[in-house]
Amino acid sequence: MKAKASLWSIITALLVFSSIIVNPVMAKADSIDVEAEAAILVDAETGKVLYGKNQDEMLGIASMTKMMTEYLVLEAIDEGEIDWDTTTQISDFPYSISADPAFSGIGLIQDKDYTVKELYEAMAIYSDNATTIALAELIAGSEGDFVQMMNQKAEELGLTNYKFVNSTGLSNEHLGENYPEGTQPDEENLMSAESTALLAYRLVNDFPEALDYSSMLTSELDDQLMINWNWMLPWDNANFKQYYSEGVDGLKTGYTELAGYCFTGTAERNGKRLISVIMNTDVDGIESKREKEGKRFKQTQKLLDYGYGKFETKELYPSGHQIEGESLLPVSKGKQDEVEIVSDQPISSIIKSGDEENYQVTYNIDESLLDEDGQLVAPIEKGQKVGTMELVYDGDQDYGYILEQENQAVDVVTTDAVEKKNWFMLFLSSIGNFFGNLFG
Missing domain, CATH: 3.40.710.10 (DD-peptidase/beta-lactamase superfamily)
Known part of the structure; x- marks a missing residue:
């Protein structure tokens, strides 16, 4: 029994060792070596x-x-x-x-x-x-x-x-x-x-x-x-x-x-x-x-x-894509307190086969449109551009772009219009904010 166990241990060790050797070789086979300076x-x-x-x-x-x-x-x-x-x-x-x-x-x-x-x-x-x-x-x-x-x-x-x-x-x-x-x-x-x-x-x-x-x-x-x-x-x-x-x-x-x-x-x-x-x-x-x-x-x-x-070349994200949990922006001075945003174009990119899972997207909201509290200010039009959705690569091998931009991006727009509150509602809101800040 001890001899059999010892033989099995040797076989197992050889398999583990061979996997260490084979995997790098397989990875290298998928790369390219160009003979030039x-x-x-x-x-x-x-x-x-x-x-x-x-x-x-x-x-x-x-x-x-x-x-x-x-x-x-x-x-x-x-x-x-x-x-x-x-x-x-x-x-x-x-x-x-x-x-x-x-x-x-x-x-x-x-x-x-x-x-x-x-x-x-x-x-x-x-x-x-x-x-x-x-x-x-x-x-x-x-x-x-x-x-x-x-x-x-x-x-x-x-x-x-x-x-x-x-x-x-x-x-x-x-x-x-x-x-x-x-x-x-x-x-x-x-x-x-x-x-x-x-x-x-x-x-x-x-x-x-x-x-x-x-x-x-x-x-x-x-x-x-x-x-x-x-x-x-x-x-x-x-x-x-x-x-x-x-x-x-x-x-x-x-x-x-x-x-x-x-x-x-x-x-x-x-x-x-x-x-x-x-x-x-x-x-x-x-x-x-x-x-x-x-x-x-x-x-x-x-x-x-x-x-x-x-x-x-693959379409990685369709037009109208939303990032889960990040696609509602707060609105100040509006009849609604928030507005949804979506991408207005699909994002397609030339990618290496099997590398799709290494691509993610992130929002870049235009800070010039936000107030000091980080809110969009009403009125807001439907389809108004509020920023971009940027494609980000999270993999190990990224050569970047020859152009000035670092990553591909498409515009992010609002899905609905948000009207501005009338003067009376804004007046009441300001009174509420005043007393709220006072007692706070």
């Missing part, structure tokens, strides 16, 4: 971060810089300062850049009028640096002044970790004496993955036409073929097919020695758009240049498949 995955509707790795670290961004140049060009068109048919000529500096194939130069021609559309396509599709500088000079007069616009716009858009020193993403040291005025000769454009994702978020939401250009496989300028550097698009080329990912239509590649290979990607599947940023995939010492170039797309595939496979 920094990365982020964002819902393009709400700005919710679905995955982050070193997302606040300032790193080189190389030609992903051009997303800011694209934004400023599209903004100038939107505001009527220029249009797609506006023409400009190539000054000496961008001409010298265009003649150098090391700078993605395609050999522009001086004393020739180029349209904004031609220059923009070369920038967005082929990542051409000379056409980028030409656009910067057209909009601001000089690249130095354009760099000031870039940094001002970054602050306006809510970017937090950034430094723009030129319009292209090249290292300033590669520009020789032509580095933009107001910058230093050894500086390089820097951003965090989070700020890069926010820039991409604003670009595709404010100017969705940017995707019309970033999704073009090829274009021509001066009878020269320009091929998109984004291998995740639907190419027929056998070398690129392995990198294809459903719904990808942008956005911007980049490479410098400091930045390594990087890529800001975006895709739309079944009406849901995600934005990803991969920064510096050169961290594991791969030797082959093609492998290095391709790895950023493989890691983007991994991120996008994780986002679309593990997350879904």
Whole structure:
């Protein structure tokens, strides 16, 4: 009997030990490991971060810089300062850049009028640096002044970790004496993955036409073929097919020695758009240049498949939802002493499958509507906004949002109107309050 008991004890101990080992492995299998120095995955509707790795670290961004140049060009068109048919000529500096194939130069021609559309396509599709500088000079007069616009716009858009020193993403040291005025000769454009994702978020939401250009496989300028550097698009080329990912239509590649290979990607599947940023995939010492170039797309595939496979948009709380025990607000000077409140819209969010139970809601009542006793003051209209209902995540893994707001929220409104008491009733109430306070 003792031998049997001892054997049973051993088996029980092994089962307990195996559960300790297996559970972490199962939990890890549900996570994702992105092979890059920094990365982020964002819902393009709400700005919710679905995955982050070193997302606040300032790193080189190389030609992903051009997303800011694209934004400023599209903004100038939107505001009527220029249009797609506006023409400009190539000054000496961008001409010298265009003649150098090391700078993605395609050999522009001086004393020739180029349209904004031609220059923009070369920038967005082929990542051409000379056409980028030409656009910067057209909009601001000089690249130095354009760099000031870039940094001002970054602050306006809510970017937090950034430094723009030129319009292209090249290292300033590669520009020789032509580095933009107001910058230093050894500086390089820097951003965090989070700020890069926010820039991409604003670009595709404010100017969705940017995707019309970033999704073009090829274009021509001066009878020269320009091929998109984004291998995740639907190419027929056998070398690129392995990198294809459903719904990808942008956005911007980049490479410098400091930045390594990087890529800001975006895709739309079944009406849901995600934005990803991969920064510096050169961290594991791969030797082959093609492998290095391709790895950023493989890691983007991994991120996008994780986002679309593990997350879904769900309505967590319907319109008219009330928090139990907190949905009656006291009213002063009214014919009723209280009023009910409800949410006026449903709350939907993109959430990880099986994570619904970790979401709660809370009221944020507008204190400016309350008197010193914390009561709403009559008269009150039916449907009057009195605050918000905020979605709060109570789980273990919360990456937050790239936007300024911390959580999603909808308006909270009253379900009924409350009329103000007439002057006589208010008079009687004041007398009652006076004697009540006196004897109290």
